[in-house]
């Protein structure tokens with residue numbers, strides 16, 4: 001099980017300070033959507049150059065013009081690009097094709113998906129990596145429920161990531177579902193001591 005740190009709502013220097021503190025305990029580094037909107041592909045490139053042995057996830061949340069956006073992120077050094085599950089099948093196919101050309105991967109973000117029909121369709125399109133996602137704004141009302149895992153319980157071909165306000169209190173229940181990747185943003189990035197928190201979460205995962 002891998003730990004992915006999500007860099008969201010941070011300034012450029014804060015991203016690098018945070019990564020210096022957490023690099024030993026995180027496996028995958030997510031350049032968050034807002035960070036990409038602020039600093040563009042330049043920060044994806046910089047992070048890959050600084051952390052070449054980490055897997056870099058560009059959280060593009062692509063939903064259209066998939067070919068172009070996937071190329072942009074892969075050219076900048078991303079190893080994985082996120083694409084929204086509700087995108088047209090053509091978008092999913094195009095991004096998967098680009099990923100194959102670059103020998104990289106697509107992670108399909110299942111935010112908002114409630115129907116298993118879409119899961120079957122995604123499998124048939126050749127998707128192999130998905131993220132169960134309880135959104136930031138949804139978290140204002142309630143916490144993520146582990147019922148979210150029901151969506152993929154019949155899809156044995158997927159590698160599954162999970163995200164949505166995960167912290168040291170919610171992690172034990174999540175680990176029981178054996179996801180491949182646990183994505184943690186604010187519990188690490190807003191912590192007084194991000195190094196300690198990421199080490200603790202990694203220890204709990206292991």
Ligand SMILES: O=C([C@H](O)CO)[C@H](O)[C@H](O)COP(=O)(O)O
Nearest residue numbers: 006033163164165166184185186
């Ligand atoms: O993808 C994310 C969200 O949509 C904001 O862009 C976050 O990276 C993801 O939810 C993890 O962050 P936390 O919920 O703060 O753990």
